[in-house]
Amino acid sequence: MTLSRRQTTGVRLSQMSKIIYVLNGPSLNLLGTRQPEIYGRSTLADVEKLCCATAERYGFAVEFRQSNYEGAIVDWIQEAQAKGAAGLVINPAGYTTTSVAILDALLTMEAPVVEVHISNIHAREPFRRDSYVSRAARAVVCGFGIEGYALAIGGLATMVAATQSRTKD
Numbered sequence: 636m637t638l639s640r641r642q643t644t645g646v647r648l649s650q651m652s653k654i655i656y657v658l659n660g661p662s663l664n665l666l667g668t669r670q671p672e673i674y675g676r677s678t679l680a681d682v683e684k685l686c687c688a689t690a691e692r693y694g695f696a697v698e699f700r701q702s703n704y705e706g707a708i709v710d711w712i713q714e715a716q717a718k719g720a721a722g723l724v725i726n727p728a729g730y731t732t733t734s735v736a737i738l739d740a741l742l743t744m745e746a747p748v749v750e751v752h753i754s755n756i757h758a759r760e761p762f763r764r765d766s767y768v769s770r771a772a773r774a775v776v777c778g779f780g781i782e783g784y785a786l787a788i789g790g791l792a793t794m795v796a797a798t799q800s801r802t803k804d
């Protein structure tokens with residue numbers, strides 16, 4: 636298995652949906668109450684609202700999900716690939732530094748993947764700095780609070796548009 640970044644060139648635009656999957660890992664359901672000094676007071680519902688509004692500005696819909704279970708996240712990544720999602724934003728949370736299973740699932744994605752973290756994982760404990768997910772991501776956004784999700788969706792929209800212009804040439 637190679638750990639190279641996946642490119643979108645293998646996906647025909649006619650096969651690509653206008654849906655961006657936004658997947659959230661363990662304990663993100665506790666946003667707003669869990670360590671607000673690190674993660675802020677916004678809730679997961681606030682994140683979902685932000686993602687939907689941002690995606691709509693770019694002409695996309697959002698499939699927004701959260702699970703505390705690794706297998707569910709793997710299933711959703713495989714679903715996104717099978718349904719030809721335009722892209723995937725993932726905040727793997729506690730699975731960032733531990734999940735080879737999520738990495739392997741992400742490596743099957745033909746559409747671009749953007750990893751997002753609310754806090755700056757590089758300014759925190761050393762163990763948080765080594766992300767398995769980053770090995771499959773086209774980009775990583777961290778340290779912008781929940782606004783990082785909007786930045787990730789904007790970046791995905793740019794990547795999709797670039798892919799579309801390349802396939803038209």
